[in-house]
Amino acid sequence: MDRLEARARFHELRKADDLVAAVELDEIWAALATARPEDILGGWKGGEFRTGHPLEGMLAEASWYGKTFAAVHDAKPLMCRNEAGELYSNIELGQGEASLWTVEFRGESTATMVYDGRPVLDHFKWVDDTTLMGIMNGKGIPAEGPFYYFFLERAPEPPHGSPRAGEGA
Template sequence: MNEHEARARFQELRKKDGPVSADELDGIWAALAPVRPEEILGEWKGGEFRTGHPLDGMLDEAGWYGKTFSSVHDAKPLMCRNEAGELYSNRELGQGEASLWTVEFRGEPTATMVYDGRPVLDHFKQVDAATLMGIMNAKGVPAEGPFYYFFLERAPESPHASPRSEEAS
């Protein structure tokens, strides 16, 4: 699968209401370009792919909105909405916040969010200028998974510059 095909298939699966194959998501991941931590600064609205992972649906139950990367040393992995609809960083659920690093995952260095209080890493690749694909990895998870797959879309009100502005041809 080439990058153009991967982007198109990603968009189809993102809109799918129902289960998505982790194997197909892995194929998409392999075709996408890595991204640097500095390129993803800003506010992001999140969503998940339902693959049958034990975390499927749990973030929705917590009121998860997305992630905020204020700087490489100030990442908020669990931006949630309270009962009044206001956004806040759910430090309790995340056992702290996080930072952004470049970490090798599946043989490629890419932007990765390292949680402060949990042995969890969220790896990112660029789908297009306003969309990231994420794979959550954690201590104790075998190299073949199961992984938690999610996506982030740049929030319209985000004050930060977009990631590389390559055309999604």
Template sequence: MDVLEARARFQELREQDGPVDPAELDAIWAVLATVRPEEILGEWKGGEFDTGHPLNGTLAKAGWYGKTFAAVHDAKPLVCRNEKGELYSDRELGMGEASLWTVEFRGESTATMVYDGRPVLDHFKRVDDTTLMGIMNAKGVPAEGPFYYFFLHRAPDAPHEASRAEEGS
């Protein structure tokens, strides 16, 4: 599978109703490009792949919207909507917030969100300029998983880092 095939299959699986095979997601992950923490700063809207992982559906019940990476050492992993529809960082659910690091996962170094209060790591790879694929890893999870697979799409009103740099010129 090349990167164009991976992107197309990613989109199909993202829109698929029903279960997604983690092996297919792993095949896509294997060909995607790694990212650096500085490249993913901004606001991201999230979603999950239904792989049968025990976490599937849990974040939706909490009103999960996505993640915000304000700075490398200021990451909000659980941005949720309250009953009024307002966004907030659910520090209670996340047991704090997080930071971004470059961490090796499956033999590649890529941007990884390290939670402050939980032994949890979210690894990221680039699908395209506005989409990231994520794999949640945690202490005690065997090398073969099961992992929680999710995606992030740059929030519609959030400027891309490249456009922020142009604005500052």
């Protein structure tokens, strides 16, 4: 699968109501371009692929909006909405926040969010100029998974209640 085919298939699967096979997401991942931490700074709206992973739906229960990468050492992995609809960094759920690093995953070095309080890594690759595909990995997860697959779309402007990148939270 080449990069253009991977992009097209990614966007199809993103809209799918049915379960998506992890093997198909892995094929897409393999064709995508790696990312650099400094290139993904800013606000991102997130979503998940339905693969049957045990984490599926848990972020929605927490009113997860997405992620904010204010700086490489200031990443907010769990931007959620409160009852008033305002965004906040859910430090309790994430047991802290995170940093962006370049980490090797599946033989490629790519932007990876390293959580402060959990042995969890979120690896990112570019789908297109405004979309990232993510794979959550961590301690205790075998090399073949199961992984949690998700995506991020660059927020066109800071959503209500969210600081701009670099303005803190």
